Amino acid sequence: MIRFAILGYGFIGAVHAATLKKVDDAQVVAVIEKDKSKWGAVTRGNIDVNGMGSLDVPFFESIAQMQDNVEADCISVCLPTFLHRSFAEQAMAAGMHVVCEKPMALTLNDCDAMIAATRASGKQLFIAQCIRFWPEYVELKRMHDSGLLGAPLSFRFQRLSGMPTWGGENSWFMQEDKSGGCLFDLHVHDIDFVNTLLGKPRALYARGVKLANSNAAVVSQYHYENNLLCTIEGSWLSFSGFKMSYTAVYENGQLEYDSTQSPALKLWKKGAAEPEAVHVAATDGYTEQYNYFVDCLKSGKAPALVPPESTRLSIELALAERESIEKGSVIEL
Numbered sequence: 001m002i003r004f005a006i007l008g009y010g011f012i013g014a015v016h017a018a019t020l021k022k023v024d025d026a027q028v029v030a031v032i033e034k035d036k037s038k039w040g041a042v043t044r045g046n047i048d049v050n051g052m053g054s055l056d057v058p059f060f061e062s063i064a065q066m067q068d069n070v071e072a073d074c075i076s077v078c079l080p081t082f083l084h085r086s087f088a089e090q091a092m093a094a095g096m097h098v099v100c101e102k103p104m105a106l107t108l109n110d111c112d113a114m115i116a117a118t119r120a121s122g123k124q125l126f127i128a129q130c131i132r133f134w135p136e137y138v139e140l141k142r143m144h145d146s147g148l149l150g151a152p153l154s155f156r157f158q159r160l161s162g163m164p165t166w167g168g169e170n171s172w173f174m175q176e177d178k179s180g181g182c183l184f185d186l187h188v189h190d191i192d193f194v195n196t197l198l199g200k201p202r203a204l205y206a207r208g209v210k211l212a213n214s215n216a217a218v219v220s221q222y223h224y225e226n227n228l229l230c231t232i233e234g235s236w237l238s239f240s241g242f243k244m245s246y247t248a249v250y251e252n253g254q255l256e257y258d259s260t261q262s263p264a265l266k267l268w269k270k271g272a273a274e275p276e277a278v279h280v281a282a283t284d285g286y287t288e289q290y291n292y293f294v295d296c297l298k299s300g301k302a303p304a305l306v307p308p309e310s311t312r313l314s315i316e317l318a319l320a321e322r323e324s325i326e327k328g329s330v331i332e333l
């Protein structure tokens with residue numbers, strides 16, 4: 001049994017706690033949350049996740065206080081992004097493995113420090129890039145790697161949401177130095193997935209929109225040696241709720257996903273008049289990432305599907321997108 005402590009019981013901390021109830025050989029043994037008004041509370045964010053509820057475990061104000069009372073094998077860092085590095089370091093130094101929410105950090109310096117702490121402590125660091133485990137994205141990667149649809153031609157990824165206002169209008173989310181804005185908070189999911197699907201681009205170009213001093217929407221184009229097209233859009237400006245989608249076009253067919261449609265995943269084969277629905281496992285990336293990481297911890301293996309070096313590359317790409325937005329020019333990588 002792997003014993004988890006959840007650090008930060010805001011929106012995603014509650015999702016982690018609810019998710020871990022469904023994962024074999026995993027148990028939440030404590031929550032560390034500095035805001036006592038949230039102790040035991042149900043929280044809400046931009047995704048409706050069934051099973052959220054109050055937790056029957058002790059709540060503490062700090063890692064040290066938790067360790068005086070409860071033993072945990074792993075800490076799930078669900079804190080505001082600017083705190084990821086320091087608390088991941090603290091948790092590993094205190095002898096625990098770490099699950100850390102995305103984005104890994106806001107600077108390469110912080111990513112490097114987290115990787116160094118992993119090596120120095122001998123503990124595992126798993127960055128929760130849940131889209132790598134989301135069934136419809138796993139299916140795209142499977143199709144892509146199999147070569148069944150022929151050569152890849154063009155890709156479009158989209159992630160739309162309203163403003164993350166669940167912490168209040170002036171919360172850390174709206175301070176770009178703390179959250180990185182929409183680019184690092186929302187868009188990074190697709191940056192990271194594209195990074196695992198197509199690899200590092202040779203160049204990129206991005207445009208962005210600011211609202212209340214924070215990056216609130218971005219559209220980027222990734223350039224690859226073989227000239228395939230790849231466009232990624234992330235936005236906090238949507239009035240119509242949360243939606244994630246992609247269109248992946250190959251020589252012999254097209255895979256199309258839209259989280260707001262039913263069926264959500266469709267395959268258009270070359271020459272076919274109608275698409276066929278593609279069925280994937282009825283699960284989600286939050287659950288599957290924990291199923292995977294718990295197995296890694298049980299078998300003493302590093303999480304090879306999400307090495308921290310690969311999530312560092314996603315931060316490098318997000319920084320390059322920000323530079324492109326600021327300079328208005330293509331960034332060679």
Ligand SMILES: NC(=O)c1ccc[n+]([C@@H]2O[C@H](COP(=O)([O-])OP(=O)(O)OC[C@H]3O[C@@H](n4cnc5c(N)ncnc54)[C@H](O)[C@@H]3O)[C@@H](O)[C@H]2O)c1
Nearest residue numbers: 008009010011012013033034035078079080081101102167
């Ligand atoms: N994977 C996803 O789909 C997803 C979705 C939302 C958020 N996130 C990420 O998760 C992280 C947290 O986001 P959120 O929406 O849960 O934020 P949030 O503001 O709702 O929750 C953060 C919590 O951390 C607590 N906290 C802050 N400092 C603390 C400290 N020193 N000790 C203990 N608790 C402390 C706050 O009181 C708050 O309850 C961010 O990095 C965000 O990008 C990921």
